Amino acid sequence: MQVRALPPTTVARLPGYLRSLGGLASEGVLTTSSEQLAELVGASPAQLRKDLSYLGAGGRRGVGYEVDHLRKQIAQALGMTEERRFVIIGIGNLGHALATYTGFSDRGFVLVGLFDADPEVIGTTVGGHAVQDVAHLEDVVTAADASIAVVATPASVAQATTDRLVAAGVTGVLNFAARTVRVPDGVDVREVDLGSELQILGFHARQRAGAPAAPVESVEPVPDPTA
Amino acid sequence: MQVRALPPTTVARLPGYLRSLGGLASEGVLTTSSEQLAELVGASPAQLRKDLSYLGAGGRRGVGYEVDHLRKQIAQALGMTEERRFVIIGIGNLGHALATYTGFSDRGFVLVGLFDADPEVIGTTVGGHAVQDVAHLEDVVTAADASIAVVATPASVAQATTDRLVAAGVTGVLNFAARTVRVPDGVDVREVDLGSELQILGFHARQRAGAPAAPVESVEPVPDPTA
DNA sequence: TCATGTGAACTCCTTCACAGCT
DNA sequence: AGCTGTGAAGGAGTTCACATGA
Numbered sequence: 001m002q003v004r005a006l007p008p009t010t011v012a013r014l015p016g017y018l019r020s021l022g023g024l025a026s027e028g029v030l031t032t033s034s035e036q037l038a039e040l041v042g043a044s045p046a047q048l049r050k051d052l053s054y055l056g057a058g059g060r061r062g063v064g065y066e067v068d069h070l071r072k073q074i075a076q077a078l079g080m081t082e083e084r085r086f087v088i089i090g091i092g093n094l095g096h097a098l099a100t101y102t103g104f105s106d107r108g109f110v111l112v113g114l115f116d117a118d119p120e121v122i123g124t125t126v127g128g129h130a131v132q133d134v135a136h137l138e139d140v141v142t143a144a145d146a147s148i149a150v151v152a153t154p155a156s157v158a159q160a161t162t163d164r165l166v167a168a169g170v171t172g173v174l175n176f177a178a179r180t181v182r183v184p185d186g187v188d189v190r191e192v193d194l195g196s197e198l199q200i201l202g203f204h205a206r207q208r209a210g211a212p213a214a215p216v217e218s219v220e221p222v223p224d225p226t227a
Numbered sequence: 228m229q230v231r232a233l234p235p236t237t238v239a240r241l242p243g244y245l246r247s248l249g250g251l252a253s254e255g256v257l258t259t260s261s262e263q264l265a266e267l268v269g270a271s272p273a274q275l276r277k278d279l280s281y282l283g284a285g286g287r288r289g290v291g292y293e294v295d296h297l298r299k300q301i302a303q304a305l306g307m308t309e310e311r312r313f314v315i316i317g318i319g320n321l322g323h324a325l326a327t328y329t330g331f332s333d334r335g336f337v338l339v340g341l342f343d344a345d346p347e348v349i350g351t352t353v354g355g356h357a358v359q360d361v362a363h364l365e366d367v368v369t370a371a372d373a374s375i376a377v378v379a380t381p382a383s384v385a386q387a388t389t390d391r392l393v394a395a396g397v398t399g400v401l402n403f404a405a406r407t408v409r410v411p412d413g414v415d416v417r418e419v420d421l422g423s424e425l426q427i428l429g430f431h432a433r434q435r436a437g438a439p440a441a442p443v444e445s446v447e448p449v450p451d452p453t454a
Numbered sequence: 455t456c457a458t459g460t461g462a463a464c465t466c467c468t469t470c471a472c473a474g475c476t
Numbered sequence: 477a478g479c480t481g482t483g484a485a486g487g488a489g490t491t492c493a494c495a496t497g498a
Contacts, residue, residue, distance in 0.1 A: 009489065011430050015423035019405060033457065042407045045457095046491055053459055061458040062498045078426050079433025086425065097324035103405055103422035109429070147432045148425060171435055172428030174421075178246060178330055180269045188431040190424050194401075195330035196242035197417050198313065198375060199305050201399030202336070203238050204415040205374045206306025208398055236467065260479065272479095273469055280481055288475040288480040 006077070010051045015107075016041045017051070018074045024067050033064040080108050085146040087113040087170075089161055090153035091121050091131050094176055098150055100127040112144040113137075117157075134161070141168040148172040155179040162189075233304070237278045242334075243268045244278070245301045251294050260291040307335050312373040314340040314397075316388055317380035318348050318358050321403055325377055327354040339371040340364075344384075361388070368395040375399040382406040389416075 020040040024032055034045040034052070041048070052059065055073050059065040075081065086109055088099050098104075099114055115134040116122055122133050132140065140146070149165045151158055151173055158177035165173065166187050173189045175181050183189050247267040251259055261272040261279070268275070279286065282300050286292040302308065313336055315326050325331075326341055342361040343349055349360050359367065367373070376392045378385055378400055385404035392400065399415045402408050410416050 006430075007489070012423075012427055014430070015420065015426040016407065018426075019420075019423075020407075023406075035457085040407070042409065044491070046493095047489090049458060050460080050490080057458095059458050060498060061496065062456040064457065077430065079429045079436075080426070082433070082436075084425075084429050084432060093324040093327045097320040098421070100320045101421060103420075104425055107422045107426055109425050148428050150425075172432050174424050174428060180243065180247075180267070182269065186435070188428055190428060192419065192421075192424060193242065193246075193330075194325070194328060194419075195334045196239075196246075197401050197419060198311075198331055198336050198377075199242040199245075199307070199334055200239055201375050201401060201415055201417060202306045202311050203233075203241070203304065205311060205399050206309070208413070209306075209309075234467070262479085271469070273471095274467090276480060277468080277482080284480090286480050289478045290476065291479065 006054050010054055011078075013041070013043065013047075013051060014074050014078055017048070018071060018078070021067055021071045021074070025071065029067055031064050032067055032070075034059070037065070083108065083110055084148055085110045085112045085144050086148035086150060087111070087115065087137075087141060087144075087146050087165075088150040088152060089115045089134060089137065089165070090151065090177075091116040091124075091126060092152065092154075095150075095152035096126055098152060098176075099129065109148070112146050113140040115140075117153075137161075137164055138168040141165065141170060146170060148174070150174045150176070151181070152176045233281050237281055238305075240268070240270065240274075240278060241301050241305055244275070245298060245305070248294055248298045248301070252298065256294055258291050259294055259297075261286070264292070310335065310337055311375055312337045312339045312371050313375040313377060314338070314342065314364075314368060314371075314373050314392075315377045315379060316342045316361060316364065316392070317378065317404075318343040318351075318353060319379065319381075322377075322379035323353055325379060325403075326356065336375070339373050340367040342367075344380075364388075364391055365395040368392065368397060373397060375401070377401045377403070378408070379403045 017037065020037060034048045038045040038048045055077055057065060057070060057073055088095055091099060091114055104111065111129060114126055114129045114131045115137050116131050117134045121131050124131050147170060149170045151161055153161050155178040158175065158179045159181050162173055162181040162183060166183055171187050173181065173183060175189055175191050178193060178195065180191060181189060244264065247264060261275045265272040265275045282304050284292060284297060284300055315322055315338065318326060318341055331338065338356060341353055341356045341358045342364055343358050344361045348358050351358050374397060376397045378388055380388050382405040385402065385406045386408050389400055389408040389410060393410055393414050400408065400410060402416055402418050405420060405422065407418060408416060
C-alpha cells in the first residue's frame with residue numbers, strides 16, 4: 001500500500017508544492033531537500049516532511065527528494081494523471097477572466113463549456129469558446145462528462161445553478177458567487193469570496209492601527225503596562 | 228474591555244457572517260438566532276456562538292441576536308468603520324476583472340490606483356480608473372495612504388512588486404500570482420491561487436473515482452470488510 | 455555525517471453540554 | 477421555557493526531537 005488518508009490541510013498544500021517543484025525542475029534542479037522546498041513554499045521543513053510522508057514520497061535519508069519523482073507522486077495524488085473537464089457558468093467580468101485564465105489549462109484542466117443567461121453574452125466567443133445558453137447546461141455537462149464546475153454567477157442564482165450542476169453529475173464546485181452554496185454529501189465545494197479576502201486583510205490592518213483586539217505580535221516583548 | 232484576541236479561523240468566518248446578516252437585514256429581519264444564522268452560512272450553531280462571543284456580541288439569552296447590532300459589531304471588528312484604500316497591480320485578464328469587481332467597493336474598500344508595466348495597457352481606463360505606470364507605484368501608495376494591495380502580476384515579478392509595495396507602506400497583500408510571496412513580520416499576505424483550488428477539487432474527484440487514498444465518507448456506515 | 459520518517463508533545467480549533475439570563 | 481455564553485472535552489493539525497537508514 002502507499003497512500004492511506006490525506007488530511008485536508010495536506011491536500012490543500014500539495015498544489016503549492018507541485019508549483020515550486022515545477023520551478024526547480026525548470027531550473028534543472030534534480031534533487032531537493034525538505035529545507036529548500038519549505039523555504040520556497042513558505043512552510044516548515046517538518047511540515048513538509050510530514051505531508052510528503054503521507055504520500056509515501058520516497059525521499060532518501062541523507063540525500064533528499066528527487067524532484068522529478070516527487071512531482072509525479074504529487075500529481076498522481078491530486079488526480080492529475082487523468083484528464084479533468086470543467087465548465088464555467090456566468091461570463092461576467094470575473095467569469096470572463098476565468099475563461100481566459102491560463103492557470104487552469106496549465107495544470108491539465110480542460111474547459112469544455114461556458115454558459116450564461118444573458119442573450120447579449122450568449123453566442124459571443126471568449127477564449128476560443130462560444131458562450132452557450134445556460135439552459136443547455138445539463139446536456140453539455142453530461143455529454144462531456146465534466147466533473148468540476150466554476151460558478152461565477154450573480155449571488156441570486158448561485159444555489160439554483162449549483163443544484164442543477166450537481167444533478168447533472170458534477171462532483172466539485174468552485175464558487176465565486178457572493179453566497180455560500182449548499183451541496184449534498186459526496187460533492188465538494190470550495191468557496192472563494194474575493195471581498196472576504198480583503199476584509200480579512202482589513203482586520204489585520206485595523207490591528208496594526210492600534211485597535212482593541214487580537215494580540216499584535218510586537219517585535220519586543222513589551223511588558224504589560226496595565227500590570 | 229470588549230474584544231480580546233480573535234482566533235484567525237474566527238476572523239476568516241466573520242465576512243461570511245456579515246454577508247448573511249446583510250441578506251437578513253434586506254429582508255427586514257430584525258432578530259436572528261445562532262441556529263438560523265448557522266444554517267445560512269453553513270456552520271454549526273455552537274461555532275457561531277463561540278465566534279460571536281469573542282466579539283462580546285451581546286446576544287440575549289432566550290431571544291437571539293439583533294441583526295443590526297450584530298452587523299455593526301462585526302463591521303467594527305473587521306475595521307470597516309474606517310475607509311481602507313487599496314491598489315491593484317497587474318491589469319491583465321484577472322486584474323481587469325478585479326478592477327471592475329463590485330464586491331470590493333460594496334464592502335467599503337476604495338480603489339485608489341491601477342498599475343501595469345505594459346505600455347499598451349498604461350493609459351487605458353478600466354472601471355473608471357486610468358492605468359498608471361507601475362514605476363509610479365510608490366508615489367500613489369504613499370500619497371493615497373493605501374494599506375492594502377492586490378497583486379495580479381505575472382509570477383516572475385510578484386515578489387519584487389510585493390517588496391516595493393511593502394516598502395511603500397502597504398500592510399496587507401492579496402496575492403493572485405502563481406508564486407508564494409514572502410513578506411516581513413507585521414505584513415499580512417493572503418494567497419489566492421485559482422489553479423490550486425481546482426487541483427484540490429481534482430483530488431476529491433479522484434477519490435470518488437475509486438482511487439487508493441483518503442477515506443470516502445460513504446452515506447451508509449459500511450462495515451469494514453477487512454475486519 | 456546527513457536528511458528523512460515518525461511517534462509524541464503541544465497547540466489550536468471545534469463540539470459538547472449545561473449553567474445562566476431573559 | 478428558550479437561547480445564549482462558556483468551561484471542558486474531544487479532535488485535528490503542527491512542531492519537536494530523535495531514531496533510522498543511506
